[in-house]
Amino acid sequence: MAATNNSIAIATVDLSKRFNHVTALDRLTLSVARGQIFGLLGPNGAGKSTTIKILTTLLEASSGRATVAGFDVAAEPIEVRRRIGYVPQLLSADGALTATENLTLSARLYGLHGARLKTRVHEALAFAGLDTVAHKLVRTFSGGMIRRLEVAQATLHTPEILFLDEPTIGLDPVARRTVWERLQQLRHSQGMTILITTHDMEEADVLCDELAILHQGRLAVIGQPDALKAQVGPQADLADVFAHFSGAVIEQEGYYRGIRQSRGTIQRLG
Numbered sequence: 001m002a003a004t005n006n007s008i009a010i011a012t013v014d015l016s017k018r019f020n021h022v023t024a025l026d027r028l029t030l031s032v033a034r035g036q037i038f039g040l041l042g043p044n045g046a047g048k049s050t051t052i053k054i055l056t057t058l059l060e061a062s063s064g065r066a067t068v069a070g071f072d073v074a075a076e077p078i079e080v081r082r083r084i085g086y087v088p089q090l091l092s093a094d095g096a097l098t099a100t101e102n103l104t105l106s107a108r109l110y111g112l113h114g115a116r117l118k119t120r121v122h123e124a125l126a127f128a129g130l131d132t133v134a135h136k137l138v139r140t141f142s143g144g145m146i147r148r149l150e151v152a153q154a155t156l157h158t159p160e161i162l163f164l165d166e167p168t169i170g171l172d173p174v175a176r177r178t179v180w181e182r183l184q185q186l187r188h189s190q191g192m193t194i195l196i197t198t199h200d201m202e203e204a205d206v207l208c209d210e211l212a213i214l215h216q217g218r219l220a221v222i223g224q225p226d227a228l229k230a231q232v233g234p235q236a237d238l239a240d241v242f243a244h245f246s247g248a249v250i251e252q253e254g255y256y257r258g259i260r261q262s263r264g265t266i267q268r269l270g
Protein backbone atom coordinates (compact mmCIF):
# COMPACT_ATOMS: atom_id res chain seq x y z
CA MET A 1 0.00 0.00 0.00
CA ALA A 2 1.73 3.23 -1.08
CA ALA A 3 1.16 6.30 1.02
CA THR A 4 -1.36 8.76 -0.30
CA ASN A 5 0.45 11.67 1.28
CA ASN A 6 4.00 11.80 -0.04
CA SER A 7 5.09 14.53 2.34
CA ILE A 8 4.65 12.28 5.37
CA ALA A 9 7.55 9.96 6.22
CA ILE A 10 6.15 8.36 9.36
CA ALA A 11 2.58 8.19 10.64
CA THR A 12 1.07 6.38 13.60
CA VAL A 13 -2.61 6.13 14.47
CA ASP A 14 -3.71 4.91 17.91
CA LEU A 15 -0.56 2.83 18.18
CA SER A 16 -0.45 0.78 21.39
CA LYS A 17 1.86 -1.84 22.86
CA ARG A 18 1.17 -3.89 25.94
CA PHE A 19 3.63 -6.21 27.68
CA ASN A 20 1.39 -8.33 29.91
CA HIS A 21 0.02 -5.80 32.41
CA VAL A 22 2.35 -2.94 31.33
CA THR A 23 1.06 -0.51 28.70
CA ALA A 24 4.30 0.71 27.14
CA LEU A 25 2.56 2.71 24.42
CA ASP A 26 -0.96 4.04 24.67
CA ARG A 27 -2.79 5.14 21.50
CA LEU A 28 0.07 7.16 20.03
CA THR A 29 -0.96 9.26 17.05
CA LEU A 30 1.63 11.42 15.32
CA SER A 31 3.15 12.17 11.95
CA VAL A 32 6.64 13.13 10.85
CA ALA A 33 7.12 15.18 7.69
CA ARG A 34 9.71 14.12 5.13
CA GLY A 35 13.13 15.73 5.56
CA GLN A 36 12.61 16.53 9.23
CA ILE A 37 14.82 15.69 12.17
CA PHE A 38 12.23 14.59 14.69
CA GLY A 39 12.91 14.01 18.39
CA LEU A 40 11.07 11.63 20.71
CA LEU A 41 11.56 12.75 24.30
CA GLY A 42 10.34 11.37 27.58
CA PRO A 43 11.50 10.10 30.96
CA ASN A 44 12.69 6.51 31.41
CA GLY A 45 9.95 4.06 30.58
CA ALA A 46 7.90 6.61 28.61
CA GLY A 47 7.76 4.36 25.54
CA LYS A 48 10.42 5.86 23.25
CA SER A 49 12.35 2.66 22.52
CA THR A 50 9.11 0.72 22.12
CA THR A 51 7.96 3.24 19.49
CA ILE A 52 11.23 3.05 17.57
CA LYS A 53 11.18 -0.78 17.68
CA ILE A 54 7.66 -0.91 16.25
CA LEU A 55 8.53 1.61 13.52
CA THR A 56 11.64 -0.37 12.54
CA THR A 57 9.55 -3.60 12.41
CA LEU A 58 11.46 -5.20 15.31
CA LEU A 59 8.37 -5.35 17.52
CA GLU A 60 4.70 -5.94 16.75
CA ALA A 61 2.16 -3.42 18.02
CA SER A 62 -0.76 -4.70 20.12
CA SER A 63 -3.18 -2.42 18.29
CA GLY A 64 -3.28 0.64 16.06
CA ARG A 65 -1.37 1.29 12.89
CA ALA A 66 1.93 2.75 11.67
CA THR A 67 3.27 3.55 8.23
CA VAL A 68 6.91 4.23 7.42
CA ALA A 69 7.92 5.55 3.97
CA GLY A 70 4.33 4.88 2.93
CA PHE A 71 4.27 1.21 3.94
CA ASP A 72 2.42 -0.44 6.78
CA VAL A 73 4.94 -1.78 9.32
CA ALA A 74 2.82 -4.82 10.14
CA ALA A 75 1.62 -5.75 6.65
CA GLU A 76 4.69 -4.74 4.60
CA PRO A 77 7.72 -5.04 6.90
CA ILE A 78 10.14 -5.95 4.09
CA GLU A 79 9.24 -2.82 2.12
CA VAL A 80 9.78 -0.78 5.28
CA ARG A 81 13.16 -2.43 6.03
CA ARG A 82 14.41 -1.62 2.52
CA ARG A 83 13.82 2.07 3.13
CA ILE A 84 15.13 2.58 6.63
CA GLY A 85 18.39 2.63 8.55
CA TYR A 86 18.57 1.93 12.28
CA VAL A 87 21.23 2.77 14.83
CA PRO A 88 20.28 1.00 18.07
CA GLN A 89 21.18 2.22 21.52
CA LEU A 90 23.58 -0.65 22.11
CA LEU A 91 26.77 -1.13 20.15
CA SER A 92 26.22 -2.30 16.59
CA ALA A 93 29.81 -2.04 15.29
CA ASP A 94 32.14 -4.99 15.91
CA GLY A 95 35.21 -3.97 17.95
CA ALA A 96 37.22 -6.94 16.66
CA LEU A 97 36.92 -5.76 13.04
CA THR A 98 38.36 -2.70 11.28
CA ALA A 99 36.18 0.20 10.14
CA THR A 100 36.42 -1.02 6.54
CA GLU A 101 35.48 -4.58 7.56
CA ASN A 102 32.49 -3.36 9.56
CA LEU A 103 31.26 -1.27 6.64
CA THR A 104 31.85 -4.06 4.12
CA LEU A 105 29.87 -6.49 6.27
CA SER A 106 26.95 -4.06 6.54
CA ALA A 107 27.10 -3.29 2.83
CA ARG A 108 26.81 -7.02 2.04
CA LEU A 109 23.86 -7.33 4.39
CA TYR A 110 22.19 -4.52 2.46
CA GLY A 111 22.77 -6.46 -0.77
CA LEU A 112 25.52 -4.23 -2.17
CA HIS A 113 28.34 -5.88 -4.11
CA GLY A 114 31.14 -5.27 -6.63
CA ALA A 115 32.10 -1.73 -7.58
CA ARG A 116 29.02 -0.23 -5.94
CA LEU A 117 29.97 -1.81 -2.60
CA LYS A 118 33.53 -0.46 -2.84
CA THR A 119 32.32 3.03 -3.73
CA ARG A 120 29.78 3.16 -0.92
CA VAL A 121 32.30 1.88 1.68
CA HIS A 122 34.79 4.51 0.50
CA GLU A 123 32.14 7.24 0.67
CA ALA A 124 31.03 6.05 4.10
CA LEU A 125 34.58 6.22 5.49
CA ALA A 126 34.91 9.79 4.20
CA PHE A 127 31.47 10.71 5.58
CA ALA A 128 32.39 9.36 9.02
CA GLY A 129 35.81 11.09 8.92
CA LEU A 130 37.52 7.73 9.35
CA ASP A 131 39.54 7.43 6.11
CA THR A 132 42.87 7.63 7.92
CA VAL A 133 41.94 4.91 10.43
CA ALA A 134 40.02 2.71 8.01
CA HIS A 135 42.24 -0.30 8.74
CA LYS A 136 42.40 0.06 12.52
CA LEU A 137 40.38 -2.15 14.86
CA VAL A 138 37.20 -0.43 16.01
CA ARG A 139 37.94 -1.33 19.63
CA THR A 140 40.73 1.30 19.51
CA PHE A 141 38.27 4.05 18.48
CA SER A 142 36.77 6.75 20.69
CA GLY A 143 33.02 6.74 21.41
CA GLY A 144 32.43 9.50 18.87
CA MET A 145 34.32 7.66 16.12
CA ILE A 146 32.28 4.52 16.80
CA ARG A 147 28.99 6.42 16.67
CA ARG A 148 29.97 8.06 13.37
CA LEU A 149 30.89 4.64 12.02
CA GLU A 150 27.52 3.23 13.14
CA VAL A 151 25.67 6.09 11.41
CA ALA A 152 27.73 5.45 8.25
CA GLN A 153 26.93 1.70 8.46
CA ALA A 154 23.21 2.35 8.83
CA THR A 155 23.12 4.67 5.80
CA LEU A 156 25.19 2.66 3.30
CA HIS A 157 22.05 1.81 1.33
CA THR A 158 20.94 5.50 1.32
CA PRO A 159 17.72 4.92 3.26
CA GLU A 160 14.83 7.38 3.13
CA ILE A 161 14.45 7.35 6.89
CA LEU A 162 17.04 6.90 9.63
CA PHE A 163 16.13 5.89 13.19
CA LEU A 164 18.56 6.42 16.06
CA ASP A 165 17.94 5.40 19.67
CA GLU A 166 19.86 7.82 21.95
CA PRO A 167 22.53 8.63 19.31
CA THR A 168 24.94 10.52 21.55
CA ILE A 169 24.47 8.87 24.93
CA GLY A 170 27.82 8.51 26.70
CA LEU A 171 29.65 10.90 24.36
CA ASP A 172 31.55 14.03 25.42
CA PRO A 173 30.35 17.44 24.11
CA VAL A 174 32.84 17.58 21.21
CA ALA A 175 32.01 14.06 20.04
CA ARG A 176 28.28 14.81 20.32
CA ARG A 177 28.67 17.77 17.99
CA THR A 178 30.49 15.70 15.37
CA VAL A 179 27.59 13.23 15.39
CA TRP A 180 25.04 16.08 15.12
CA GLU A 181 26.97 17.49 12.14
CA ARG A 182 26.81 14.14 10.36
CA LEU A 183 23.06 13.88 10.94
CA GLN A 184 22.49 17.42 9.68
CA GLN A 185 24.63 16.61 6.65
CA LEU A 186 22.45 13.57 5.84
CA ARG A 187 19.32 15.66 6.07
CA HIS A 188 20.73 18.48 3.92
CA SER A 189 22.53 16.44 1.27
CA GLN A 190 20.04 13.59 0.90
CA GLY A 191 16.83 15.01 2.35
CA MET A 192 16.84 12.10 4.77
CA THR A 193 14.14 12.01 7.46
CA ILE A 194 15.71 11.32 10.84
CA LEU A 195 13.93 10.20 14.00
CA ILE A 196 15.90 10.16 17.23
CA THR A 197 15.07 9.37 20.83
CA THR A 198 16.92 11.46 23.36
CA HIS A 199 17.12 12.49 26.99
CA ASP A 200 19.37 15.37 26.08
CA MET A 201 17.62 18.75 25.97
CA GLU A 202 20.51 20.46 24.16
CA GLU A 203 20.45 17.75 21.51
CA ALA A 204 16.69 18.17 21.12
CA ASP A 205 17.03 21.94 20.84
CA VAL A 206 20.00 22.08 18.47
CA LEU A 207 19.10 19.19 16.22
CA CYS A 208 15.35 18.69 16.05
CA ASP A 209 12.84 20.53 13.86
CA GLU A 210 9.98 19.01 15.80
CA LEU A 211 9.62 17.19 19.11
CA ALA A 212 7.13 14.84 20.70
CA ILE A 213 7.21 14.34 24.46
CA LEU A 214 5.93 10.99 25.68
CA HIS A 215 4.73 10.42 29.21
CA GLN A 216 3.72 6.97 30.44
CA GLY A 217 3.22 5.76 26.90
CA ARG A 218 1.04 8.68 25.86
CA LEU A 219 1.78 11.68 23.69
CA ALA A 220 2.00 14.63 26.09
CA VAL A 221 2.73 17.29 23.45
CA ILE A 222 4.12 17.72 19.94
CA GLY A 223 5.54 20.81 18.26
CA GLN A 224 8.58 22.81 17.20
CA PRO A 225 11.07 23.52 20.03
CA ASP A 226 10.47 27.29 20.00
CA ALA A 227 6.69 26.90 19.90
CA LEU A 228 6.80 24.49 22.85
CA LYS A 229 8.95 26.91 24.85
CA ALA A 230 6.56 29.78 24.08
CA GLN A 231 3.67 27.59 25.23
CA VAL A 232 5.26 27.12 28.66
CA GLY A 233 6.43 30.69 29.31
CA PRO A 234 8.39 33.66 27.95
CA GLN A 235 11.70 32.57 29.54
CA ALA A 236 11.15 28.81 29.26
CA ASP A 237 13.86 26.52 27.95
CA LEU A 238 13.40 22.94 26.81
CA ALA A 239 14.09 21.57 30.30
CA ASP A 240 11.10 23.62 31.51
CA VAL A 241 9.03 22.26 28.62
CA PHE A 242 10.08 18.72 29.50
CA ALA A 243 9.24 19.20 33.20
CA HIS A 244 5.92 20.84 32.35
CA PHE A 245 4.69 18.09 30.04
CA SER A 246 6.27 14.99 31.53
CA GLY A 247 6.40 15.88 35.22
CA ALA A 248 10.07 14.80 35.23
CA VAL A 249 12.94 17.04 36.24
CA ILE A 250 16.28 17.07 34.46
CA GLU A 251 19.09 16.64 36.95
CA GLN A 252 22.39 16.95 35.16
CA GLU A 253 24.33 15.66 38.16
CA GLY A 254 21.82 12.99 39.05
CA TYR A 255 19.52 10.66 37.24
CA TYR A 256 20.38 11.34 33.63
CA ARG A 257 24.05 11.47 34.27
CA GLY A 258 23.69 8.06 35.85
CA ILE A 259 22.12 6.71 32.69
CA ARG A 260 24.94 8.06 30.55
CA GLN A 261 27.56 6.47 32.72
CA SER A 262 25.90 3.09 32.84
CA ARG A 263 25.40 2.96 29.10
CA GLY A 264 28.66 4.62 28.09
CA THR A 265 30.84 3.52 25.22
CA ILE A 266 33.37 1.69 27.37
CA GLN A 267 30.60 -0.51 28.72
CA ARG A 268 29.14 -0.90 25.25
CA LEU A 269 32.43 -2.28 24.02
CA GLY A 270 32.75 -4.62 26.99
Ligand SMILES: Nc1ncnc2c1ncn2[C@@H]1O[C@H](COP(=O)(O)OP(=O)(O)OP(=O)(O)O)[C@@H](O)[C@H]1O
Pocket residue numbers: 019022023024025042043044045046047048049050051
Ligand atom coordinates in the same frame (compact mmCIF):
# COMPACT_ATOMS: atom_id res chain seq x y z
N1 LIG B 1 10.14 -6.57 26.50
C1 LIG B 1 9.49 -5.96 27.50
N2 LIG B 1 8.79 -6.66 28.42
C2 LIG B 1 8.12 -6.07 29.42
N3 LIG B 1 8.07 -4.74 29.59
C3 LIG B 1 8.73 -3.97 28.71
C4 LIG B 1 9.47 -4.53 27.62
N4 LIG B 1 10.03 -3.51 26.91
C5 LIG B 1 9.66 -2.38 27.53
N5 LIG B 1 8.88 -2.65 28.59
C6 LIG B 1 8.27 -1.66 29.49
O1 LIG B 1 7.55 -0.73 28.68
C7 LIG B 1 7.70 0.58 29.19
C8 LIG B 1 8.30 1.49 28.11
O2 LIG B 1 9.65 1.09 27.87
P1 LIG B 1 10.58 1.78 26.80
O3 LIG B 1 11.89 1.03 26.81
O4 LIG B 1 9.87 1.91 25.52
O5 LIG B 1 10.77 3.23 27.45
P2 LIG B 1 11.83 4.35 27.05
O6 LIG B 1 11.08 5.62 27.02
O7 LIG B 1 12.57 3.97 25.84
O8 LIG B 1 12.79 4.32 28.32
P3 LIG B 1 14.41 4.54 28.40
O9 LIG B 1 14.58 6.00 28.31
O10 LIG B 1 14.74 4.01 29.75
O11 LIG B 1 15.06 3.78 27.29
C9 LIG B 1 8.54 0.47 30.44
O12 LIG B 1 7.68 0.38 31.55
C10 LIG B 1 9.29 -0.82 30.23
O13 LIG B 1 9.63 -1.42 31.48
